[in-house]
Amino acid sequence: MKTLTKDYPLQLSGDDSPIVRFQNVTKRYGELVVLDALDLDVAEGEMVTIIGPSGSGKTTVLRMLMALEKIDDGVIYVNGEPMTHMEKNGALVRASKKHLRQQRTNIGMCFQHFNLFPHMTALENCIEAPIQVLGLSKKEACQRAEELLDMVGMLEKCHEHPARLSGGQKQRVAIARSLAMRPKVMLFDEVTSALDPEVIGEVTQVIRKLVAKHNLTMLMVTHQMGFAKEISDRVCFFFDGKIEEQGSSSQLFDNPQKERTQQFLSAVLEAG
């Protein structure tokens, strides 16, 4: 195992410590450096949006935080504890599978292509992991799932299979499915990019509701600049696996400082 090169705290402490911290996180695919010594803090309850050109590493950030793959360098902390690593004899070593599973309970993720389980109804999709992973009884899991499906406006269709749902409906079920695990941090990876324009509103409406009513921390990758501007506490512009520029929505959208940000924003705005 590779030893860590820098000093990483064994724990984050203090009231103002972030719920998510990327410290010097590097991810490579062969020669290609996809995340380049990334530092990013997210405060509890914060809504952080990631924008940037295709291939800049936006999806990778979320996938690493979901622990879908291993990182090559650096440490990700969640909820004050290292997630990609764990403490052993006063030093950080790579997380065991068990530690990763433990830490993954804090995070939920929604995908561009929904990834609902096609052999299960909407309700079954939402109770599967609560029963199998959290050990809830079927009754408890159904109750929780029904509440969430109601919140996303899908209770009526809860006995349909995904094949019979529209894209917007599938994505709303997928959001309910993630929330049923009660994560502290929700990740949204271009959840509206695969949708027809007329149903995008259904999904953004659900996300608005989450922001307004729940104290969830959210990281969202999106190409919808209007929505990002309206809803984000902070916007990060990614370029080449790094944060090129970040700030509040008004700072970043109305008064971008870096040339690459300006170019990207004007290109996106031009495309409509």
Place this chain on the structure above:
Amino acid sequence: MSYVEFLTEFGPRLVDGTITTAQQTILAAAVAILIAVAAGLMRLSHNRLIYGAATVYIEIFRGTSLLVQLYWIFFVLPLFGLTLDKFTAGFMAVGMNLGAYGAELVRGGILSVPKGQWEAALALNMSPAKRMIRIIFPQAILNMLPPWGNLLIELLKGTALVALISVTDLMFEAKQINGSTFLSAQVFGTALIIYYLMARCLITPFMRWLERIMARKLGRI
């Protein structure tokens, strides 16, 4: 002797043989499925030993003839202290052989499940075993049912070889009747038709029915 007379005289023996063939087919299919699932999963393992063991098994059983394998299991294994009766040796040999082919179908079926399904299950923190059993395998089955239909027909045809170690299946009875009557056209013609009907009127419709059930579970119809 007319064909009707032939059937009245030898029909019962052919029916007995057909029943044995059906039993051999069902038991061999059960063996083949178990081996295919085990070897197919082993071929997906990152552990080289596990992967290697399955690969060797598949290579041996696909790379050599079923008849030689049958003789090995029936005539050679007893020399190493493992004696099987001919009925058991028969379906084990056929099942182990076709299971090697089935393993690749299982592996392919599992790999055909989109990556997003694995990631969604992982994001929901499902354990590897639960993910396989509850999410991936049910979807893989639907993808692999059509090739399994072909494989089971191959398996039915393969059971004819068990006659060579004197299992009294359809082929064995046919040969016996032919040996005493020399009515080759009638007896082998009848056997041919019975094998064909078993494949087309039992196995194929059964697989179609399974496919429909699975498709319904996926909400595709």
